[in-house]
Amino acid sequence: MTNPIRPTDEDARALAQALMTEARFAALATLDTEGCPLVTRIAFGLCPADQPISLMSSLAQHSQNLRINPACSLLVGEPGPKGDPLTHPRLSLVGTARPVDNQSLEHAELATHYLRSHPKSKLYIGFGDFSFVRFSVRLGNLNGGFGKAFNLTPDDLAQSR
Secondary structure: OOOOEEOOOHHHHHHHHHHHHHOOEEEEEEEOOOOOEEEEEEEOEEOOOOOEEEEEEOOOHHHHHHHHOOEEEEEEOOOOOOOOHHHOOEEEEEEEEEEOOOOOHHHHHHHHHHHHHOHHHHHOOOOOOEEEEEEEEEEEEEEOOOOOEEEEOHHHHOOOO
C-alpha cells in the first residue's frame, strides 16, 4: 500500500496556519481517570506566540481530566455549508495542556490578547473558575481534503517561520 502522507510543503503549512488562525472553537479530546476518552467543544484561540490557547472553567470535566493527565488532542476546521463534510480541511493537534493561573501576569496578558478575537468572553473571563490553558503541540496531522494528508511539526505550524 502506498503511504497516504504527502511530503509537507508550503501550501500545507499555510493551510494549517490558516485553520488555526481562523478557528474560534475546537474539539478537545482528553482522557479521564479510567482512560476513557472524552471529546468536548471548547473556545479556541492563539496566544501572541501563535500557540493554541483556550479559556476554560475548572468545573468542566475536560479541565478536570487535563489536571490529572495533560495529554490531549485538538481538532480545528469546520465543514463548509455545502458539499461532503469529509472533503473540507481539518487539522488535528496532539500535545499537552498547561493551565495558566488566573491571578498571574501571564493570564492578564493573554486576556487582553484573547478578547480581541473573542469579545463575548468578557462576560465570564473574570470569573474565579475561569483560566487559560496553553497547549504545547507535539505534532499536527492535516487533512487538506481527499488525498491531501500531511504530518506537521511545531515549526511547520509556527506563523513566523
